[in-house]
Amino acid sequence: MEESLLARQGRIGQNMPMALTDLLLLGREVDLTSERGVSCTGELPAASDPDLVARGWAARKALGSRALILGHHYQRDEVIAFADITGDSFKLAQSAAASPAAEFIFFAGVHFMAESADILTSLSQKVILPDLAAGCSMADMATQSQVDDCWKVLEDLGLSSATIPVTYMNSSAAIKSFTGAHGGLICTSSNAKRAMEWAFSQGEKILFLPDQHLGRNTAVLSLGLTLEDCVLWNPWKPMGGLSENEIRAAKVILWRGHCSVHGRFSVEAVKEIRKQIPDVKILVHPECQNEVVALADVVGSTESIIRTIEAAPAGSAWAIGTELNLVSRLAKKHPDKRIVFLDKTVCYCSTMNRIDLPHLVWAMESVLNGHVVNQISVDEKVAAYSRIALERMLSLPI
Numbered sequence: 001m002e003e004s005l006l007a008r009q010g011r012i013g014q015n016m017p018m019a020l021t022d023l024l025l026l027g028r029e030v031d032l033t034s035e036r037g038v039s040c041t042g043e044l045p046a047a048s049d050p051d052l053v054a055r056g057w058a059a060r061k062a063l064g065s066r067a068l069i070l071g072h073h074y075q076r077d078e079v080i081a082f083a084d085i086t087g088d089s090f091k092l093a094q095s096a097a098a099s100p101a102a103e104f105i106f107f108a109g110v111h112f113m114a115e116s117a118d119i120l121t122s123l124s125q126k127v128i129l130p131d132l133a134a135g136c137s138m139a140d141m142a143t144q145s146q147v148d149d150c151w152k153v154l155e156d157l158g159l160s161s162a163t164i165p166v167t168y169m170n171s172s173a174a175i176k177s178f179t180g181a182h183g184g185l186i187c188t189s190s191n192a193k194r195a196m197e198w199a200f201s202q203g204e205k206i207l208f209l210p211d212q213h214l215g216r217n218t219a220v221l222s223l224g225l226t227l228e229d230c231v232l233w234n235p236w237k238p239m240g241g242l243s244e245n246e247i248r249a250a251k252v253i254l255w256r257g258h259c260s261v262h263g264r265f266s267v268e269a270v271k272e273i274r275k276q277i278p279d280v281k282i283l284v285h286p287e288c289q290n291e292v293v294a295l296a297d298v299v300g301s302t303e304s305i306i307r308t309i310e311a312a313p314a315g316s317a318w319a320i321g322t323e324l325n326l327v328s329r330l331a332k333k334h335p336d337k338r339i340v341f342l343d344k345t346v347c348y349c350s351t352m353n354r355i356d357l358p359h360l361v362w363a364m365e366s367v368l369n370g371h372v373v374n375q376i377s378v379d380e381k382v383a384a385y386s387r388i389a390l391e392r393m394l395s396l397p398i
């Protein structure tokens, strides 16, 4: 008889292989190895509590300099209001590393970012993710066992010694650790070109994890490689769905991962918006599909999108292809410019939005009551190799 979904979920986490644990549904069960997140077990204040904002500020004041609140640009306004520092994943990781006096770092972002903060801070500092269900679907698209399988194929073909892993910040600590252990480095959307150039100075081939679009856009638009120089490794198929000749000929092996938010922007949306606003400039993140990026006027990381809009002349019109919370905030902050979202449908990052005011208030009040909740703690061996990969990135020439 076929096993029911509930029965299977009951077995998950006991003796199941990694591939099945990866199928946990958002908000169910407990699997701290998955970026998809887990349920939040706390007694949260009600979102409708009229005193919630006041409770948040009271807790923040009571924590004082013992706490640091880091807020990613894609967070909700209600959470960003509490952030001591706002930034993209790279800036927030740097900020965590530069704050040795903060005993508690509340990370208003997603799981891989909190992991990076834990890797870059001291053992006595505690990194807290207010909702453990705040994962990242892209990071979840490359699991350790899948990446190990891929590397085994490269070893068997005698290609691993000439292949350098380049891993996007948006990845689990396990994949960052793999990268450090195999001579590779981490990159962000703002330094991917320099990271890939460094990798080509060390080897002949790059394994780019886990975002195919950032890898392809950087290889083709920044390094001058062709689309044919890149192949796509499908972790769900034997040999990644590639022939031996394709793997041998490739200069860049792109992992088949993508951002579920940025991957949605389409060529049709670009054409439509150009018809509606003839003088509009299209500004997109490099996690967007190559066809969309090729049609854009400006391509840049989250921080660079913010800088571009700040520097734009009054009266200019922009259609922005990135997360909607940030686009809405930019539109509010710059009423002298016309800023629209590059898609007809609403496109929030659902996991970023898991961090809301009830979770943040609960996490802060818990610490004040002597309970550190939702602490993100990366195993020291994993952290050590991850740190090597992160430090290789930090030592890249600017």
Ligand code: SF4
Pocket: 074, 110, 135, 136, 137, 138, 139, 170, 259, 260, 261, 262, 323, 349, 350, 351, 352
């Ligand atoms: S916006 Fe995309 S890459 Fe960023 S956390 Fe959400 S799913 Fe992950």
